[in-house]
Amino acid sequence: MxxxxxxxxxxxxxxxxxxxTAPDLGAALNTVLQAEQRPLVSAAEYTPLASHGSAGLLRYAYGDEFERRRDELRDAFLTAYARNIAANxxxxxxxxxxxxxxxxxxxxxxxxxxxxxxxxxxxxxxxxxxxxxxxxxxxxxxxxxxxxxxxxxxxxxxxxxxxxxxxxxxxxxxxxxxxxxxxxxxxxxxxxxxxxxxxxxxxxxxxxxxxxxxxxxxxxx
Known part of the structure; x- marks a missing residue:
């Protein structure tokens, strides 16, 4: 150094x-996934990605599908996140x-x-x-x-x-x-x-x- x-x-x-902020970002991601009856993402998975924001988290969970549904998924994520932004x-x-x-x-x-x-x-x-x-x-x-x-x-x-x-x-x-x-x-x-x-x-x-x-x-x- x-x-x-x-x-x-x-x-x-x-x-x-x-x-x-990872707990609340991860919770927002799982809210979106749960609404679509998709498998949830564990804290061990989402925490290292939290600095990449909604795009990084959604891309991890949705893969190539994220690019096709970017605006829709981002809006759902941000709505869920804003609702419980400081819960944990x-x-x-x-x-x-x-x-x-x-x-x-x-x-x-x-x-x-x-x-x-x-x-x-x-x-x-x-x-x-x-x-x-x-x-x-x-x-x-x-x-x-x-x-x-x-x-x-x-x-x-x-x-x-x-x-x-x-x-x-x-x-x-x-x-x-x-x-x-x-x-x-x-x-x-x-x-x-x-x-x-x-x-x-x-x-x-x-x-x-x-x-x-x-x-x-x-x-x-």
Whole structure:
């Protein structure tokens, strides 16, 4: 891992990085499947796919059929998910303490997620620690989403922080790619949703953490 100096701002992915949303995403998938009397998907199967959102989960469950029914299935999934968006979702252990540490060190914080704005704004108020974050960029805030770097650069601009003074923390390949393309220091959250088929060692992250509490130690060593 690269030697790091303290950032002026830390930008975070949401699902699989700050929030463990997999239980409610998986429940939404199974609601769609159950309505069609199809076999349900286990937590062991859907959890590693949760960072890929509705498309990744539905593609796993429906295979080639997903492409033919994309809009129909996505609408059914999002309806089910919105109905119970925070039933079992929780902050990952250590996130609250990490955010308090960043605040104490006067390090700005933002969220950059590919989650649609409507769902992001519905979900975040359930978690006061996240509701206090003023800069939140969703997947449809701009005309492009991660792995395009534009959402990260937009967040940095809103924070008033130069991009090279920002870190981006996420658990998916597109997170690391977006951060690298934005010329930010990238941190892979290995505690997030990474499947056995992924090859995170090839994603090019500058550093990695196995628990949120490890983040500040990257510049406090």
């Amino acid at each position: 690269k030697r790091a100096t303290a950032p002026t701002a830390v930008l975070f992915d949401l699902d699989g990085t700050l929030l463990d 979702t929780q902050l990952f252990d250590g996130v609250t303490q990490l955010l308090l540490q960043l605040h104490a060190q006067d390090i700005a914080v933002a969220i950059v997620t590919n989650k649609p704005h409507a769902l992001t704004t519905q979900l975040i108020p359930h978690y006061p620690e996240l509701a206090a974050i003023k800069v939140i960029i969703s997947g449809d805030t701009l005309t492009v989403a991660k792995p395009d770097p534009a959402p990260l650069l937009h967040a940095a601009q809103l924070l008033g922080v130069p991009k090279h003074q920002c870190w981006y923390v996420g658990d998916a390949q597109r997170d690391i790619e977006a951060g690298r393309r934005a010329d930010m220091f990238t941190v892979l959250a290995r505690y997030g949703y990474i499947s056995a088929q992924d090859e995170p060692q090839n994603w090019g992250a500058d550093a990695h953490i196995d628990h949120p509490a490890e983040l500040t130690s990257l510049w406090l060593k």
